[in-house]
Amino acid sequence: MEINNKYSRRRFIRTLTYGTGVLALSPQLASLASCFPRTPNKKLGVALVGLGGYSSGQLAPALLETKNCYLAGIVTGTPSKAESWSKKYNIPEKNIYNYSNFDTIAQNPDIDIVYVVLPVSMHKEFTIRAAKAGKHVICEKPMALNAGECKEMIAACNQANRMLSIGYRLHFEPHTLEVMRLGKEKPYGKITSIDTANGFTYRGDPNSWRLKKALSGGGALMDMGIYSIQGSRYATGLEPLFVTATEEKTNPELFKEVDETINYKLEYPGGIVANGKSSYNENVGFLKIHAEKGDYGLEPAFGYGGIQGETPEGAMDFPQINQQAFQMDDFALCVSNKKKTRVPGEEGLRDMQIIDAIYRSIASGNREKIV
Ligand code: NAD
Numbered sequence: 001m002e003i004n005n006k007y008s009r010r011r012f013i014r015t016l017t018y019g020t021g022v023l024a025l026s027p028q029l030a031s032l033a034s035c036f037p038r039t040p041n042k043k044l045g046v047a048l049v050g051l052g053g054y055s056s057g058q059l060a061p062a063l064l065e066t067k068n069c070y071l072a073g074i075v076t077g078t079p080s081k082a083e084s085w086s087k088k089y090n091i092p093e094k095n096i097y098n099y100s101n102f103d104t105i106a107q108n109p110d111i112d113i114v115y116v117v118l119p120v121s122m123h124k125e126f127t128i129r130a131a132k133a134g135k136h137v138i139c140e141k142p143m144a145l146n147a148g149e150c151k152e153m154i155a156a157c158n159q160a161n162r163m164l165s166i167g168y169r170l171h172f173e174p175h176t177l178e179v180m181r182l183g184k185e186k187p188y189g190k191i192t193s194i195d196t197a198n199g200f201t202y203r204g205d206p207n208s209w210r211l212k213k214a215l216s217g218g219g220a221l222m223d224m225g226i227y228s229i230q231g232s233r234y235a236t237g238l239e240p241l242f243v244t245a246t247e248e249k250t251n252p253e254l255f256k257e258v259d260e261t262i263n264y265k266l267e268y269p270g271g272i273v274a275n276g277k278s279s280y281n282e283n284v285g286f287l288k289i290h291a292e293k294g295d296y297g298l299e300p301a302f303g304y305g306g307i308q309g310e311t312p313e314g315a316m317d318f319p320q321i322n323q324q325a326f327q328m329d330d331f332a333l334c335v336s337n338k339k340k341t342r343v344p345g346e347e348g349l350r351d352m353q354i355i356d357a358i359y360r361s362i363a364s365g366n367r368e369k370i371v
Pocket of ligand 1: 050051052053054055077117118119120140141142167168169209215223
């Protein structure tokens with residue numbers, strides 16, 4: 001890996017020298033460094049629940065790269081997938097479940113972590129069932145249909161004394177970690193405002209669960225906007241207090257039940273404003289941070305790879321990593337070491353409280369307080 005850029009070389013060297021005590025390092029980069037190759041005593045077993053696009057395209061391949069966990073089991077409602085996955089990933093019959101017999105996973109010592117990768121309306125049920133079965137849980141974003149459901153999920157995991165994490169893969173991504181550090185250490189002065197957007201032009205199945213409100217909870221805001229909301233939160237290290245939002249629809253037939261494009265303004269403490277946009281009608285993904293002594297940010301900001309960063313001192317040139325592998329390895333390490341994950345259920349709850357307030361603002365036409 002070659003890093004030629006002055007800005008990035010200096011900072012990446014800091015990452016690599018972590019632990020030597022020679023140079024100070026941001027906590028985010030330090031914890032990233034702590035994820036670099038290590039030899040765990042035992043690889044934890046992960047069972048993926050729901051074998052759709054994200055499981056098959058990203059999580060299962062990432063689990064071939066992880067060092068602290070591996071793909072031990074699957075939960076699927078489709079027998080043909082059970083067969084093909086079993087062959088492809090060498091999963092024994094005894095570690096294959098369907099949605100009805102899922103609870104018997106409690107008796108399976110091969111499975112330590114259940115990863116819920118289902119339509120949003122099923123997140124609460126399967127997170128709670130997994131915790132009751134004695135398993136630690138990773139649940140995909142958005143955490144649930146609303147903040148109330150998130151609270152139930154957190155309570156159930158606490159009651160079962162199991163850890164809960166949300167699939168926020170960017171908290172392990174080097175450019176993103178640098179944005180967190182810059183927000184904390186403020187080398188470019190105080191942040192004054194943020195512009196951020198995330199979306200894509202929806203050309204998928206018109207009958208997808210993503211377009212059915214009962215299954216998805218909402219449209220582009222829930223699916224894509226959540227990244228920008230997260231972005232302004234981790235860039236500032238603060239929590240927004242109020243929101244004002246408006247909605248636009250160019251295709252009311254396709255987006256009959258869910259939002260297509262939403263513009264929102266989040267008001268943070270200290271007068272910082274984040275202007276955000278979520279869309280199913282535009283290929284976009286950036287996080288631009290305006291600070292007193294210059295602007296910095298990421299574009300693309302939220303993808304699985306190819307994240308690029310700019311600062312007043314030049315471009316960031318950090319390595320691209322397998323975000324999902326880092327995310328799952330970190331959680332496995334947290335479980336093994338009984339250490340709190342940096343992306344717990346509370347992080348998912350916070351985003352859902354903001355999303356709930358955005359939908360309230362659209363409905364009321366008013367500026368809404370974020371609870
Ligand atoms: P998908 O439509 O590709 O897969 C959904 C899976 O759920 C399928 O295997 C389907 O068979 C199963 N399923 C079970 N009951 C269903 C029902 N009633 N209706 C529809 N499907 C049902 O979706 P996906 O893209 O894999 O998304 C799954 C979850 O992962 C969502 O929460 C999504 O937001 C999240 N996701 C996260 C990321 C990320 O970057 N973190 C990326 C993509 C998806």
